[in-house]
Structure formats: C-alpha cells, structure tokens
Amino acid sequence: MKYKKYAEKSCQKLNEFQNDFRKKYDTDNYENWFYNQSSETLRLYSENKEIYFKYIPVGTFSQKKNTWMWSWANENSVEPRKFQTLKVKEFGEKKNYENLTNEHFGGDNFTGWELTSIAFEIIGAIGTYRVISDDLEKYFLLTEEITKEEVEKIESELIECGVHGKLRKAFICQHLNSKQKTGFEEAFETYRGMELDEEDDFQAWCSECEKERIKTNGWNDESMEFAKISLVCEKCYFEIKETNE
Structure with missing residues (x-):
C-alpha cells in the first residue's frame, strides 16, 4: 500500500x-x-x-x-x-x-x-x-x-541528575562509567523507555563485580562492598550501557 x-x-x-x-x-x-x-x-x-x-x-x-x-x-x-x-x-x-x-x-x-x-x-x-x-x-x-x-508517587520516585534533570533512578557498581568498557551485567535485559514493574529498578554491574558475585555465591556483604553500588539517572545508565556494547 x-x-x-x-x-x-x-x-x-x-x-x-x-x-x-x-x-x-x-x-x-x-x-x-x-x-x-x-x-x-x-x-x-x-x-x-x-x-x-x-x-x-x-x-x-x-x-x-x-x-x-x-x-x-x-x-x-x-x-x-x-x-x-x-x-x-x-x-x-x-x-x-x-x-x-x-x-x-x-x-x-x-x-x-x-x-x-x-x-x-x-x-x-x-x-x-x-x-x-x-x-x-x-x-x-x-x-x-x-x-x-x-x-505524585511517580514524581516522588524520580531523582535529580546534575546533567539530565529529573529522571527515573538506576543503580550501577562503582566501576561502570561512560568512558571505558568494563563489561555490563544486568539484573534483567533492558532497553530505553521500557516500562518497569513497581518492584523493579535498572541495575547493572561490571565484569569484575560479576566474578566477585559468583565467587561469593551471590550478592552479600562481601560482594556489595566490592561493588559499592551508586545511584544514577536512567539516561546515564543507558549511556554507560551503550559504551559497553
């Protein structure tokens, strides 16, 4: 047609x-x-x-x-x-x-x-x-x-990013950044603009953190101390993900 x-x-x-x-x-x-x-x-x-x-x-x-x-x-x-x-x-x-x-x-x-x-x-x-x-x-x-x-609930769960403004939150390990490839492991497969269930957040960590997680049989005090999870906005999250693709 x-x-x-x-x-x-x-x-x-x-x-x-x-x-x-x-x-x-x-x-x-x-x-x-x-x-x-x-x-x-x-x-x-x-x-x-x-x-x-x-x-x-x-x-x-x-x-x-x-x-x-x-x-x-x-x-x-x-x-x-x-x-x-x-x-x-x-x-x-x-x-x-x-x-x-x-x-x-x-x-x-x-x-x-x-x-x-x-x-x-x-x-x-x-x-x-x-x-x-x-x-x-x-x-x-x-x-x-x-x-x-x-x-009001949606707006209360947004975070203020110094670069991108108010957006949904995401969690990454201390080693992930948008300047170098460090590997990118996720809690579940994600894509830009996806809808999240109420209990879900964007979560990612590097290859070294994945090795530590496996070595310590999952996320626990030891592996979390190694990862030192930080909070970022979702746009930062996907910029970092694209760096690692």
Whole structure:
C-alpha cells in the first residue's frame, strides 16, 4: 500500500476513535493543560475539575519552520517512553515510508495529526492530545488515565541528575562509567523507555563485580562492598550501557 493511502486510512480510524475518547473524558471542556516530561504525565484542568493521563510523546511540529520531528530523534527531550515511537520507524523501514523513518522533515498543518494517527495505530493508546506553546505543536498518545496520587508517587520516585534533570533512578557498581568498557551485567535485559514493574529498578554491574558475585555465591556483604553500588539517572545508565556494547 502506498504511503498516502495508508496515512489516509490511519487518520480516518483515529478520527472515529477520537470522537468517542473526547466524549468519554470530556477533554474539550478543560481550560488548561500541563505536561511533565520527567513523569510523562499530562494534566488537564479547570477551576473545579482535573484529569491526569500517562503519555507517550509522538513528536513536535514547528509552526515557524513548518517542520516535523519525531520524539525518538529529539535529544532535548528527557521522556523515556519516546523510544517507543521507534516501533513506527521500524514499520516505516519495512514499508519504505520515508516520513516514518526520517528524523525531521518539512510538512504542513496536517502533518502532526497524520503521523500521530499512524503512531496510534502501531503503538496503541486510549486517545491522543495536542498542546501548542510558542508556535510549537506537541503530540501525545495517551495510554491510561491515572489519579493525582499516582502522579505524585511517580514524581516522588524520580531523582535529580546534575546533567539530565529529573529522571527515573538506576543503580550501577562503582566501576561502570561512560568512558571505558568494563563489561555490563544486568539484573534483567533492558532497553530505553521500557516500562518497569513497581518492584523493579535498572541495575547493572561490571565484569569484575560479576566474578566477585559468583565467587561469593551471590550478592552479600562481601560482594556489595566490592561493588559499592551508586545511584544514577536512567539516561546515564543507558549511556554507560551503550559504551559497553
């Protein structure tokens, strides 16, 4: 199927779905919005009511330059789940759809919704939303409604990184760094933007720590003393992981 036809079908599907979403959550009747990149939450609110959603950032469209940028290519964004939009890029590579594989390109007033429609079809969501600030349109896939208490819990578990700002926490041994390869052992296989179970954290240690862990029959006082685990943000974590790949 040619890209234009595929895009038209995706837009039609989203339009039908979005009408029900807007009615169910009454999203047109909130006066204000606020989104938090660190917690990837969107708040819609008026004087006497509010609603919260978890989101995946799809991309941005500049009204000044008439250009689109996919969120996975936006180095200024700290949103971990932006990497879920790489699923769209992978689909575009299979189908040879350049608009889904190029990081940024020229567009028009319909580009943002067109690409959000495609992301909606490939990734899935309960609805979509757009905010506009300083001539920049930002598009979201809304994945679930959450409570204010859940938002506060998410934000309370973030750490402040001096380089990357507020992000999810990760744990590494004292020997891991982004300048040299030391081996990279993980508690479980990870990837950028992945969802974690409530009891899980990103955890990694070097090859020497792995030898010590095996020698002492697992993590105990002796192996932990050798590792001297430290706290970093998840972006630091994946930069270190990439150094060791």
